[in-house]
Amino acid sequence: MPKVVITGNYSLAYGAKLCRAEVVAAYPITPQTTVVEKIAEFVANDEMDTQYVKVESEHTAMAACISASLTGARTFTATSAHGLTLMHEVLIWASGSRTPIIMGNINRAMAPPWSVWADHLDSVAQRDTGWMQIYAETNQEVLDSIIQAYKLCENNDVLLPCMIMEDAFFLSHTSEAVDLPEQSEVDAFLPPFDPPEKLDVDDPKGFCSLVMPDWYMEFRYLMHEAWNRARKIIYDVVEDFEKKFGRNHGALLDIYRCDDADAVLMAAGTAAATCREVVDDLRSKGKKVGLARIRFFRPFPTDELRSLAKEVDSIGVLDRSFTFGHGGAFYSEVAGALYNSPTKPALKNYIAGLGGRDITPVTLERLFEDVLNLPENGTEQEIEWVDLKDTPPKEVS
Amino acid sequence: MGKITIPEEEYMHPGHIACLGCGGALAMRYMLKALGKRTMVSIPACCWAIMHGKHPNFALGVPLVNTAFEVTGASISGIRAALDAKGIKDVNVVGFAGDGGTADIGIQALSGAVERNTNIFYVMYDNEAYMNTGIQRSGATPPGAWTTTTPVGTTQDWKKAPKKNMVEIMVAHKIPYTATINIAFPEDFVKKLQKGKDIDGPKFYHAFAPCPTGWRHPPEITVSIAKMATDSNVFPLFEVEEGKYTITRKPKKRIPVKEYLGLQGRFRHLPEEMVERIQREVDREWELLLRKEEYTADF
Numbered sequence: 001m002p003k004v005v006i007t008g009n010y011s012l013a014y015g016a017k018l019c020r021a022e023v024v025a026a027y028p029i030t031p032q033t034t035v036v037e038k039i040a041e042f043v044a045n046d047e048m049d050t051q052y053v054k055v056e057s058e059h060t061a062m063a064a065c066i067s068a069s070l071t072g073a074r075t076f077t078a079t080s081a082h083g084l085t086l087m088h089e090v091l092i093w094a095s096g097s098r099t100p101i102i103m104g105n106i107n108r109a110m111a112p113p114w115s116v117w118a119d120h121l122d123s124v125a126q127r128d129t130g131w132m133q134i135y136a137e138t139n140q141e142v143l144d145s146i147i148q149a150y151k152l153c154e155n156n157d158v159l160l161p162c163m164i165m166e167d168a169f170f171l172s173h174t175s176e177a178v179d180l181p182e183q184s185e186v187d188a189f190l191p192p193f194d195p196p197e198k199l200d201v202d203d204p205k206g207f208c209s210l211v212m213p214d215w216y217m218e219f220r221y222l223m224h225e226a227w228n229r230a231r232k233i234i235y236d237v238v239e240d241f242e243k244k245f246g247r248n249h250g251a252l253l254d255i256y257r258c259d260d261a262d263a264v265l266m267a268a269g270t271a272a273a274t275c276r277e278v279v280d281d282l283r284s285k286g287k288k289v290g291l292a293r294i295r296f297f298r299p300f301p302t303d304e305l306r307s308l309a310k311e312v313d314s315i316g317v318l319d320r321s322f323t324f325g326h327g328g329a330f331y332s333e334v335a336g337a338l339y340n341s342p343t344k345p346a347l348k349n350y351i352a353g354l355g356g357r358d359i360t361p362v363t364l365e366r367l368f369e370d371v372l373n374l375p376e377n378g379t380e381q382e383i384e385w386v387d388l389k390d391t392p393p394k395e396v397s
Numbered sequence: 398m399g400k401i402t403i404p405e406e407e408y409m410h411p412g413h414i415a416c417l418g419c420g421g422a423l424a425m426r427y428m429l430k431a432l433g434k435r436t437m438v439s440i441p442a443c444c445w446a447i448m449h450g451k452h453p454n455f456a457l458g459v460p461l462v463n464t465a466f467e468v469t470g471a472s473i474s475g476i477r478a479a480l481d482a483k484g485i486k487d488v489n490v491v492g493f494a495g496d497g498g499t500a501d502i503g504i505q506a507l508s509g510a511v512e513r514n515t516n517i518f519y520v521m522y523d524n525e526a527y528m529n530t531g532i533q534r535s536g537a538t539p540p541g542a543w544t545t546t547t548p549v550g551t552t553q554d555w556k557k558a559p560k561k562n563m564v565e566i567m568v569a570h571k572i573p574y575t576a577t578i579n580i581a582f583p584e585d586f587v588k589k590l591q592k593g594k595d596i597d598g599p600k601f602y603h604a605f606a607p608c609p610t611g612w613r614h615p616p617e618i619t620v621s622i623a624k625m626a627t628d629s630n631v632f633p634l635f636e637v638e639e640g641k642y643t644i645t646r647k648p649k650k651r652i653p654v655k656e657y658l659g660l661q662g663r664f665r666h667l668p669e670e671m672v673e674r675i676q677r678e679v680d681r682e683w684e685l686l687l688r689k690e691e692y693t694a695d696f
Binding site: 023025050051054056057059060061063066068069070071073075090093200201203204205206207208209210211 | 434435436437439446447449450451452455457458459460461462463464465467468470471472473474475476478479480481482483488505506508509512513
């Protein structure tokens with residue numbers, strides 16, 4: 001298994017290649033561009049056998065993937081921020097069509113003001129589209145998640161799409177050592193895509209037709225049942241993947257040093273990597289802290305979170321996005337999941353790192369201290385915007 | 398009796414739910430007869446999104462995917478890419494969309510698909526307004542027409558802007574084949590679609606398809622009205638192959654536009670001078686088309 005030093009974006013491109021995506025439809029957007037460039041290079045050098053449709057928008061990229069998938073082809077695309085939000089309508093078509101499209105999304109802030117740096121609002125805003133969401137912490141996890149996602153989503157008991165997130169620049173443009181599996185290993189793990197229904201001239205059927213109110217709910221409930229099955233299948237895929245490739249990035253919730261922890265910080269993406277370092281540091285100083293990384297935001301790790309809640313006194317939830325008029329989306333979901341939990345730790349929401357601002361070990365150490373003190377200090381201030389400047393910019397300049 | 402040139406096979410079956418006298422229904426029927434069994438169709442939001450029947454009914458004999466309003470060009474690009482990936486070359490991929498879904502909301506995806514030289518058929522069945530949603534004006538609504546969003550009222554608020562010329566937009570993309578077809582001329586309709594089978598690349602068809610509900614005419618005269626559209630030069634039949642224009646029907650006796658307009662309630666409010674203006678515009682466009690045919694004769 002060769003070790004290569006590649007960016008997160010190249011991990012996405014290599015992932016699509018190793019999984020033998022038969023159709024790629026994509027449109028360039030910063031900071032995703034090196035994904036589409038690398039795939040173009042693979043195709044131009046005859047290293048990747050794919051129909052690469054160089055479309056005129058992200059909306060078309062997703063719509064083309066849906067119809068290609070319904071015709072029985074394995075599909076891949078990648079986008080970011082404005083591209084992802086432009087897709088919003090067709091994302092819902094993709095899940096409703098039960099097409100297991102796999103997409104890389106480079107988490108980038110939404111304008112205005114213009115920003116190309118890391119922020120989770122783009123994908124958080126797609127929460128209700130019926131897509132699974134994986135937030136990767138490393139370039140290795142980006143690559144491995146693509147392989148896992150095809151295996152999971154193409155399962156006939158699932159047939160749902162999945163987007164894999166990587167933080168803009170922190171992963172997309174930062175090189176890390178990545179174990180690149182052999183093609184034969186991936187082929188052995190991931191059989192060709194063979195959906196139970198597809199467009200077929202010898203068996204003509206209408207797809208996505210009109211249903212009246214007497215059936216619409218049943219179609220939606222069928223999807224819900226697929227999601228419930230997926231929860232278990234995610235664990236199976238993660239286990240099989242570890243057997244085959246020797247790596248495990250966690251299933252829905254990636255729990256790190258939470259045994260006997262008093263306080264836990266929850267985070268997603270690269271902030272979790274920094275948290276890991278801070279946890280080690282604080283543990284060495286005798287502080288009982290841990291990290292619970294949100295790997296899957298959808299399906300949401302409800303049961304895993306409730307188990308964790310039995311063991312800890314307080315949980316801080318770090319959101320790299322903000323839902324105006326309420327709070328951080330991860331926090332709201334955590335709080336909602338714990339409402340009917342028999343044990344309810346103290347909770348606090350930290351809004352940090354919007355628009356690509358660094359979330360430093362110094363900041364995280366302070367947050368861990370704050371979470372540790374929550375049971376004593378109370379949660380009067382439920383939501384804290386972390387590291388704000390004293391003088392905000394003028395609202396209109 | 399002359400030789401029958403239209404295939405007898407039917408791929409549009411009883412059970413469809415088109416309105417009485419629907420021109421769009423005939424367009425689908427002739428298109429499928431022309432292209433046959435090995436055809437896949439993508440349909441966006443439009444009348445045909447419901448006409449093939451609601452779940453679990455399905456009145457067509459070819460596979461079909463329903464898509465979002467603006468993505469027909471994208472959808473057929475995806476189907477073709479998937480077939481190419483599987484090495485399947487002998488299947489016709491057809492986008493079948495209304496005028497709003499083509500000339501307005503779907504024009505970007507269509508432009509992209511044809512610019513990429515995708516091997517597809519695209520049929521715009523033109524009933525000159527958003528009929529499925531209840532007769533709202535589209536970019537393809539002709540000037541002078543009443544619709545529910547150009548309601549005339551007390552201020553003569555009929556459609557003022559010209560009809561968007563989709564054929565010229567497609568010709569400007571330098572695609573190999575563009576043609577106008579009309580449900581009143583099924584032999585010509587079928588022939589032009591069959592011709593497309595031998596052309597590798599995008600084929601665009603502007604299909605004239607009257608809508609009795611929206612045009613305010615009796616359903617039994619749909620075909621007559623469609624025929625009058627061509628024989629008054631309102632909707633000439635022609636094709637453009639690699640830039641070369643060929644008019645496929647030159648009416649022997651030109652019908653005055655007034656007669657065509659007069660059968661339709663959607664034009665009944667028009668004052669005489671507006672009718673004359675429309676006639677002048679139709680004459681000018683016909684003259685232009687004749688000159689294009691002449692100019693490109695040697696292409």
